[in-house]
Amino acid sequence: MSKLTISQLSKTYPNGVKALDNINLEIDNGMFGLLGPNGAGKSSLMRTLATLQEADTGSAQLDGIDILNQPDELRKVLGYLPQEFGVYPRITAEQLLDHMAILKGISKKSERKEMVKYLLDKVNLYDKRSKAIKGFSGGMKQRVGIAQALIGDPKLIIVDEPTAGLDPSERNRFYNLLADVGEKVVVILSTHIVDDVRELCTNMAIMNLGEIVFKGAPQAAIEDLSGKVYQKIVQREELDNYAKEYSIISNKMVGGKPLIHIFSDSNPGDGFEQVQPNLEDVFFSKINTSNILV
Template identity: 60%
Template sequence: MALTITNLSKTYPNGTQALKNVSLDIPTGMFGLLGPNGAGKSSLMRTIATLQDADTGSIMLDDIDVLHNKEAVRRVLGYLPQEFGVYPSVSAEELLDHFATLKGVANGRERKEMVAALLHQTNLYDVRKKHVGGYSGGMKQRFGIAQALLGNPKLIIVDEPTAGLDPQERNRFHNLLSEIGENLVVILSTHIVSDVSDLCRHMAIINKGEVLLTGDPISVMNNLHGKIWKKLIEKAELPALQASQQVISSRLFAGKTIVHILADSAPDSGFEGVNPDLEDVYFASIKNSEASNKRLSHA
C-alpha cells in the first residue's frame, strides 16, 4: 500500500493558498509531515481524508483515485483529526460500538469482539464503562485511535495527536502509534519535531503550503553534518549575529542564549561544531525557505 500525491493545490475562497503543487510519495509505515502551525498540514490531511476538494492535482492510494472515488477511500480510511469531538456522557464501549455500526460492522458478535480488541490495544479496556467526557486528554487521544482503527483501515491519518499531552501520555501514544504503523500507511501530521524523529522512517517538511524537504530523518540530518555551529552568547548580542550569520535557532539557557548557526565553517573561535538533529534540519529548512521567498519578493 502506498499513497502518491502529485501537484496538489488548494486555494480557499478568502484567497489563502493553503497548498502549492504538493507532491509526495508515502510508503507503508509511519510518515511524518512536519511543519509550523498554518503550514498547510491540516489542509493536506483534510484533502486526503476526502473532507475537502483540491483545485488541481491528484492523489492515488494504490489504484484508488482519492479525489474522485471518495466512498472507496472512506472504506479503508481511519482518521483522527486535530479536534476530535466525543459524546461526553456515553461510555467508551458504547461509543466505539456506535462508531463500528456506522462503519458498517452489522454483525453484533463481530462488533463486540472488535470493540473489545481495540479497547485492549489502546489500554482502555479497564475504563471501558467510564464516560468519555471524564477521560484525560491522553485517554481521549487513545480512544480516537481506537475509532480510527475500526474496520481494519489501510490508511490512517493522525493530525497533531500529541499536542497538549504530558510526557507520560506522549510516550504511551508513541508506543501505540509505532505498533499500528508496521503494516499500514500512517501519516502523522505534527509541529513537534520529536514526534517525527522518534516514530517515522520517512518524512517531509512543509511550510506555507510548499514541501521544502523529503527523506528519512537520519539522511536529512547527515546532510547537515559539519555545518551546524553553536555558541553561548548574551541576549543583547543576538541581533548583530542575526544580521551577519544564518542563525537558524536560539533558546535561553541559564540566563544566556544558545544560538545554532548554519555555515560551512565556524564563524569564529567561540563557536563549536555540533551533531545536527532533526530540529536543526527543521529550522534550517524553514529559514532557507523564508530567505528565498524574501529574495524573490525583492527581485
C-alpha cells in the same frame, strides 16, 4: 503493501491563502512524519486526503482508489484522528466504538462486540470500557481516538497533531501504540513537534507556507548537516547583529541568554563551537533560512 501517491496537489482558499502549493509525495507502509509550523498547510493536506475538503488541482491515489473522485471508496479504508477529536462526553468508550463501527458499516452485533473488545484491549482501555469518556484524561481520549481510527481494518491512517497537550508518559504510551499500528498500513503523522517524528518515523516531509521544503529520511537529513552547525551563547541585545552576519538556524533561551545555532560551511570562529546536528536543526534550517540547501 499499500502506497499513497500525491501529485501536484494545490488548494487556495477564498481569502487568497495558498494552503497547498503543488504537493508531490509518495508514501509507503509505515510511519510517515509530516512536520511543519502551525499554518504550514499540514491540516489542509490531511483534510484533503481524508476527503473533508476538495483540492483545486492535482490527484491522490491509494492502491487504485482515486481519493478526490472516489471519496466514498477511500472512507471505507480510512482511519482518521483529527486534531480536535470530538466525542459524546456522556457515553462510554464501549458505546462510542460500537456507534462508530455501525457508521463504518459493520452491522452484525456480534462482530462489532468482538471488534470493540479487541480495540479496547489494544489501546489498554478495556478495564475503563464502561466509564463515561468525559472523565478520561487527554491521553486516554487520544487512545479512544486511535481505537476508532482502527475500526474496519484501514489501509490509510491519518493522525493530526496527536500528542499536543499530552504529558510525557501519555506521549510515550501513544508513541508505542502508533509504532505498533504503523507496521502494516500507511500512517501519516502530522505534527509541529519534532520529537514525534524523531521517535516514530523512518521517512518524513517538512512543510512550510503550503510547500514541501524537504522530503526523505530523518537520519539522512541530519547527516547532510553534519559539520555545518555551530552554536554560541550570546547576549540578547546582540541577536540582531548576529542575524545580519550569520545564517541563524534557531535560538533558544539557556540560563536567561539566547543559545544560537548557525549554519556555516566552515568554522566561523568568533567563539562558536561545532555541534552534532539533530532533527530540530534540520527543521529550523528549512523553515527559517532560505539560503541553506540540504
